[in-house]
Amino acid sequence: MAFRPRRALLAALVTASVALPVSGAARPSAVPAPAPPHLAPLTSAAPAVLDAQYAANREGIRAAEFTAARHGDRRRAAALRAMADPARRFLLFDGRDGGRTAEVVGDLSRAERIAVLVPGSDTSLDTYGRFRAGAVALRQELGDRAAVIAWLGYRTPRTLSPEALTDGRAADAAPRLGDFVRRLTGIKPGARLSLLCHSYGSVVCAGAAPGLRVADIVLYGSPGTGVGHIGGMRTRATVWAARSTGDRIAGVPHLRLRLPFATVGFGTDPVSERFGARVFDAGAGGHSDYLKPGSTSLENLARIVSGTTPTGGGRHA
Structure with missing residues (x-):
C-alpha cells in the first residue's frame, strides 16, 4: 500500500517542480494553419540552396499568419509576422498543431560549430519568442563560424498535464529529431555538432541519441531521461549534465514507475554519479535561465559547443 503515496508524490512533485513562470501561457493548439509546401530534403549547405529553403518556408509562415488573422487570433498572427521577417531563416515550418519549426541563428553555410x-x-x-531568445544569446556567445538551430520539431507537453510525466510525447519526437540531425550532418559533415536538451527535451534527446553522429549531448534542467545510465543512450557522444542551484526541478523524485496505463517518471538524475555524465557548473539561475545572457550556464554551454572544457566539468566514476 506504500506504493500509492509514492506514485502520488511523483505526480505532484514533477508537476510542481517543472512549472515555469509562463506555464499558463501556452494555449491549446487549435489555431488553424495551412499545410506547409512540400520541400525536397536539403542536399547541400550552399548559400543558394539554403536561401531557397528559407524563402519557401517564409511563404509558408506568411500563409499561416494570414490564416491566424482570419481566425481572429491576433497574438498568433503577430508572432508569425515577426517570424516572416526576411532576416529570419527557417529550415522547416509547419504552423499546425502548435507549430513545428527549425530556425537557424547564424550562417549555416559557413558554420564550423552547430548547436x-x-x-x-x-x-x-x-x-516561441522565449525559445528563440535563448538561441540568439547562445549564438552571440559563440561568435562567428557558429550557428544555433532552434528545433521545435514536436508538440511539447503542457507542464501542468499528464503528458509531462510520461515519455509519450518524447517517443513521438525522437525519430523526428534523429532524422533532422542525420540530414544536418549530411549537409555539414565537417561541422562540430552538439545537441543541447532542456528539461523534457532531454527525454527527447535520449530517445534520439542511438547512432547519431554528434560530438556532445547536453542535458540541463533535466527531470531524467528514461534510462538509468548514459550507456542506455547508446551514443558515442560525450554526455554532459547540469542543474542550476535555483532550478526547482531538483525537487523531482527520480523514479520510474510502470503503471497499467503508462510509465510515469524519468528515472536516474542526470547529474548523479550513478548516471555517469560529465557534470558542469550551471550557476545559480532558475529553470528558465540556462541561456540567459551573462550567466555561468550560457558560458559553459558555449564552451561545450566550441569543444572546450566548461568550468566544473569532470567525469563521474
Missing part, C-alpha cells in the same frame, strides 16, 4: 536546441514543455508558436 541544436531541443526545448522542453510549454514551447509552441505562442511562446
Whole structure:
C-alpha cells in the first residue's frame, strides 16, 4: 500500500517542480494553419540552396499568419509576422498543431560549430519568442563560424498535464529529431555538432541519441531521461549534465514507475554519479535561465559547443 503515496508524490512533485513562470501561457493548439509546401530534403549547405529553403518556408509562415488573422487570433498572427521577417531563416515550418519549426541563428553555410536546441514543455508558436531568445544569446556567445538551430520539431507537453510525466510525447519526437540531425550532418559533415536538451527535451534527446553522429549531448534542467545510465543512450557522444542551484526541478523524485496505463517518471538524475555524465557548473539561475545572457550556464554551454572544457566539468566514476 506504500506504493500509492509514492506514485502520488511523483505526480505532484514533477508537476510542481517543472512549472515555469509562463506555464499558463501556452494555449491549446487549435489555431488553424495551412499545410506547409512540400520541400525536397536539403542536399547541400550552399548559400543558394539554403536561401531557397528559407524563402519557401517564409511563404509558408506568411500563409499561416494570414490564416491566424482570419481566425481572429491576433497574438498568433503577430508572432508569425515577426517570424516572416526576411532576416529570419527557417529550415522547416509547419504552423499546425502548435507549430513545428527549425530556425537557424547564424550562417549555416559557413558554420564550423552547430548547436541544436531541443526545448522542453510549454514551447509552441505562442511562446516561441522565449525559445528563440535563448538561441540568439547562445549564438552571440559563440561568435562567428557558429550557428544555433532552434528545433521545435514536436508538440511539447503542457507542464501542468499528464503528458509531462510520461515519455509519450518524447517517443513521438525522437525519430523526428534523429532524422533532422542525420540530414544536418549530411549537409555539414565537417561541422562540430552538439545537441543541447532542456528539461523534457532531454527525454527527447535520449530517445534520439542511438547512432547519431554528434560530438556532445547536453542535458540541463533535466527531470531524467528514461534510462538509468548514459550507456542506455547508446551514443558515442560525450554526455554532459547540469542543474542550476535555483532550478526547482531538483525537487523531482527520480523514479520510474510502470503503471497499467503508462510509465510515469524519468528515472536516474542526470547529474548523479550513478548516471555517469560529465557534470558542469550551471550557476545559480532558475529553470528558465540556462541561456540567459551573462550567466555561468550560457558560458559553459558555449564552451561545450566550441569543444572546450566548461568550468566544473569532470567525469563521474
